[in-house]
Amino acid sequence: xxxxxxxxxxxxxxxxxxxxxxxxxxxxxxxxxxxxxxxxxxxxxxxxxxxxxxxxxxxxxxxxxxxxxxxxxxxxxxxxxxxxxxxxxxxxxxxxxxxxxxxxxxxxxxxxxxxxxxxxxxxxxxxxxxxxxxx
Amino acid sequence: xxxxxxxxxxxxxxxxxxxxxxxxxxxxxxxxxxxxxxxxxxxxxxxxxxxxxxxxxxxxxxxxxxxxxxxxxxxxxxxxxxxxxxxxxxxxxxxxxxxxxxxxxxxxxxxxxxxxxxxxxxxxxxxxxxxxxxx
Numbered sequence: 001x002x003x004x005x006x007x008x009x010x011x012x013x014x015x016x017x018x019x020x021x022x023x024x025x026x027x028x029x030x031x032x033x034x035x036x037x038x039x040x041x042x043x044x045x046x047x048x049x050x051x052x053x054x055x056x057x058x059x060x061x062x063x064x065x066x067x068x069x070x071x072x073x074x075x076x077x078x079x080x081x082x083x084x085x086x087x088x089x090x091x092x093x094x095x096x097x098x099x100x101x102x103x104x105x106x107x108x109x110x111x112x113x114x115x116x117x118x119x120x121x122x123x124x125x126x127x128x129x130x131x132x133x134x135x
Numbered sequence: 136x137x138x139x140x141x142x143x144x145x146x147x148x149x150x151x152x153x154x155x156x157x158x159x160x161x162x163x164x165x166x167x168x169x170x171x172x173x174x175x176x177x178x179x180x181x182x183x184x185x186x187x188x189x190x191x192x193x194x195x196x197x198x199x200x201x202x203x204x205x206x207x208x209x210x211x212x213x214x215x216x217x218x219x220x221x222x223x224x225x226x227x228x229x230x231x232x233x234x235x236x237x238x239x240x241x242x243x244x245x246x247x248x249x250x251x252x253x254x255x256x257x258x259x260x261x262x263x264x265x266x267x268x269x270x
Contacts (some may be wrong), residue, residue: 036212038221040232043255046212046221075183077171077247079238082217084248086173086181099234099250103214112212113219115234117252118176132215 008076011109040115095119143211175250221248230254
């Protein structure tokens with residue numbers, strides 16, 4: 001694993017840590033300040049623009065509707081100063097697949113896009129324990 | 136719209152044209168040759184690596200299982216030499232949201248990642264006519 005891949009996976013872990021701990025202010029800081037931000041929550045219409053995306057996370061994390069969540073099988077895919085991570089999200093209702101896209105801004109890997117949707121045809125996906133993050 | 140945004144949307148259109156026309160060889164050429172390729176078909180486990188992804192498209196487009204598809208509301212989001220497009224996919228069973236990620240390789244915008252999942256909470260999404268591509 002390269003240094004950049006490790007850094008991107010660390011940024012991905014920080015995203016799930018903020019999600020699991022329901023910390024909207026931390027979540028806010030993880031998103032890009034200048035690059036174009038968007039988000040597709042499971043089943044939702046796409047949200048475009050930083051204000052709309054950050055507001056959605058504030059609502060989810062502050063409103064009591066945030067499910068317990070953990071992430072497994074994260075892999076980082078580098079595209080120069082951008083990168084995407086694919087991982088499995090474990091929530092009480094089942095499994096989701098997420099793509100999290102990052103950009104390097106001010107020396108930090110920051111989220112620009114999150115897209116999560118249901119996993120209905122698991123292939124070789126073991127029953128990973130809740131709360132464990134595996135790379 | 137910048138020249139790059141237009142070029143990325145053109146590459147996105149080419150993806151849906153190859154999908155709709157069921158042309159696996161054309162689809163193959165649209166995917167990156169060197170950048171890390173992955174794909175999340177609706178509900179599937181993630182596919183990682185060019186061989187696995189291209190093989191899945193050959194199976195879908197050659198096997199008679201490819202649904203009629205069209206794309207609407209595509210928006211391009213530039214990240215330097217990478218970009219992502221968010222759009223709504225219209226298939227017979229309903230609507231999907233897709234994120235398509237591209238990189239610039241050899242002067243062309245090529246797909247590196249496709250992630251599609253169901254749209255269950257449409258917001259301000261009109262009944263776009265099937266077969267129409269709107270930007």
